Amino acid sequence: MIEVLELNYDSVVIGAGPAGIAAAIRAQELGLKTVLVENRDLLGGIPLQCVHPGFGLHYFREDLTGTEFIYRFFDKMEKLGVEYLLKSHVHSIELVAHNEKIVNVITPQGVMRLKTKTLIYTAGARERHIFEINVVGDRPAGIYTAGEAQTLMDIYGIIPGKEIVIIGSGDVGLIMARRFALEGAKVKAVIELMHYPGGLMRNIVQCLQDYDIPLYLGHVVTRVVGKKRVEKVIVAKVDEKLKPIKGTEFEIPCDTVVLAAGLIPNLDMLEKIGLIIDPYTRGPIVNEFLETNIPGVFVAGNALVINDLVDYVVEQGELAAEGARYFIENDGIPTIDWKPVVRGRNIRFIVPHYISGKRDVILYARVQQPEKNVIVAIPEIGWKMKQFNVRPAEMIRVKLTKRLLERASSAEKISMEVIPSE
Amino acid sequence: MSERELTCIICPASCTLKVSVEPGGSLKVEGALCPRGVEYAKQEVTDPRRIVMSVVKVVGGDLPTVSVKTNRPVPKKCIQEVMKATASIELKAPVEIGQVIIKDICGADVVATRRVKKVNSM
């Protein structure tokens, strides 16, 4: 009877994208016995297939491509001797005690049971597929999610199609529009549900306007038509309730549909062991250590909240590692009078959901609606930030120092709101 | 050119800028909240430039492509030329980050932005 291999760690990091790599590096630097577990046969996650710049503007103060950005971290990992496993799939997680978890991993060398005090979960997000966005019709070849199309083009060197319609004007969709246009495909349209674009203005200009790609705001693809391969899509205008308006349908002939219709945190593995989710982020409810409702389980990156900047993803990874270290030092995050972080006017979500008020904390938030000339405020500490424009596509990141938070020492909660500036 | 309107992309303010030609021939930029916007508008109107990014085929490596970019922005009208140049290249692994793939095209070099290791075929 073969014994399944059992190993002991302070921290197991699940998922070697930028969040996981940053977490593993920081955990290692902090002296935690760490292992980074990755399902694929390479490290790097999504940045490895992001050939465009815009990465590292905050973290390295340089404008790097996703690929250049992640390679800096590979080099650091090697220097520190961070332990990692490739082709290793987390099958299940067992909660034994608050400070003991078992991660069952399937690898080509056999099944491993990793016993660990803390878990840092950085498995990223999955893409919404066509059945989740109320598109009916045929199910032919020629339908791809944006990430899949990007993997095919920019890792494996094949071009999915010639005449493209892209669903979603978030940065992911805009970036792919440009990639297709550059490689000689005809991008017929980008279809956006909302009445405002989903991505950064910079990308609207450099990905759509530069290539004369039409952007249809306030429109949806209602149907895909095609027997063997996509032949056309049916597009309709939507009303203020975002419902298709009968009689406004028109056709766009194409052979490829690319879905950039949103990302959803990959949390099945943790939901199975009782993770509680915030319906506004579709990610876990966490405290300022990025610890979830499950003691000793920390989440960072797109598995925590869908980020726009990889710089924040990396920052969250590092915060999670620091949280894990604090947990191990104190045999658990100490009992604290947590203050809930509450959403105020025009705030869609704020992460983390609980803070101590006794430490520096970074808040990540998004607005619900675009607004011009506003003040983002945290009234309990009298903090204000003037903004010309707030848009759902641009995450708000606020660092609050311990000193600032002292002003709220008697408050039972802190809140963030967006108010029109006078 | 009579008057051109464009959206500034320098900061989230996204000012709507109006660019027009003065009687003396110089450019007038209205609507900018800061000098960077004025600079951007002038550049965009006279000599718009872009970084071009793509992939290039690699043989004998652990991945079949390497990602590349121009190491400085090239004139917008040159984008096609750069892309055409990437189409006919077949590199041999290994490839290092920063390695020059195409020298001197439209005033920039095309450099590799990913590493490709050589794979020994059995």
Add this chain to the structure above:
Amino acid sequence: MATLKVVIVGAGIVGSSIARVLSMYEDFDITLVEKEPDVGWGSSKANTAIIHPGHEEEPDVHPLRARLCREGNTLWRQWARELNIPVKWPGELMVFFNEEEEKSAKKYIELAKLNKIPGVRVVYRDELLQMDPSINPSALGAVYAPTAGTISSFEAVIAVVENAVENGVKLLTEAEVRGVKVIDKKVKGVETTRGFIEADIVINAAGLYSDKISHMAGVDSGFVVRPRRGEYFLFDENVKVKPEKLLHTTPTPITKGVYAITTVHGNLMIGPTAEDLPVDAKDETSTSEKGLEYVWKESERLLKELPPRTKVIRTFAGLRPEPPGGHWRIEAYDDPWGFVNAAGIRSPGFTSAPAIAYYVLNLIKDKYDVSLVKKKHWNPYRSDIVRVKDRSLQEVDELIRKNPDYGEIICYCKTVSKAEVIEAIERMKRAGIKTITIDGIKFRTRAGLGMCQGSFCRWRIALLISQYTGVPLHQVVVKKDLYGVGEVKALLKSVS
């Protein structure tokens, strides 16, 4: 003994079952031809996957359906065991919500008695809700039929075909029949897109297209098969409310009612609609807003709670072949001699398939005077692909020590290993499938059937297909068309 050359047109559940049964005998040299790239891609893979008890058939109107449905229900128990097909037998509840529906539902008890279907009885609300707490508490009661089952329909066809091929049947995919050659009132063979195939006996099991095949042989020119579309929702495995039994609303004259079941794979599935389409709409498998809306509303009536829309992982539609009056055309003809119809096999076609196969065997024996010599070494068994997902970690560890490819997981959502994908490729090759498609792998391994619907794993599977068949990545076939149009620079290169 001269063997009879048999061509079976259509590798759906009926054609494959006939192939399996005929393969038990020395008398036949069988070729199974299928126009799609893989088996079971017509009505067989897109249906409610129910094995009906038989109490919904009127024996005086449809005596053959009634008899073969009951026989098929019994035979499937044996076939599923022999062929290692995932199946479960929870029983079904035909739920009624008002007195009118109650009256209609109770009629089926009478039919159960006539058809000798065991255990069918009325269950009222208190007992009903204890039997299955997922039912809407506004239900008055239900007609319970304990012998109902649900099977993995696409895996069933695959399993039957694999076994048939192992027992000597030759499979030809991407072979569409264009003509039936008849000379002097005798069948000589079929013209297909892959050439002419000689045959003494041609068995028409072409489902939606069985009218066309019949006409090609000059038989029954008035016979017309109409497509009846059914639309479905499939949900993620992790939802709060999942039926324990196979639930459905009380049938109307044209449909068996909307079902809510937990499939053998653990997913909640609701549907179908029953929409008659024009005769020539035989490949209209598109879903529609109206159809899906109808299924959703009916299911809200049936279930205590429907999961949120965000838990839908797939919507799809299937077409059922509807013959005139609902009458199956199963007949062996004198003129042309050798032509056999197993045509217009509408519901309960899947359930009846094994029984239809034996029925056809006997028609052939009687009509064409075949002696029927049983093969000495006919193998009834076929084992399924060994799956990591179904095994304990200890078992998985042992599998990996023997073959490390079991330790490399390709599809995260359904925990499908590289070894399983490679085995599926090999099985497809062994069965004689011409093109290894991504969907073919999907139906054999379940990779791509989960939450992400392939966005994570499709390119991995394509890479494996490319590696193991030598086809360039962009030329890997998804279903009926290619994964890509060329290498990434193909479009730039083509502009002169």
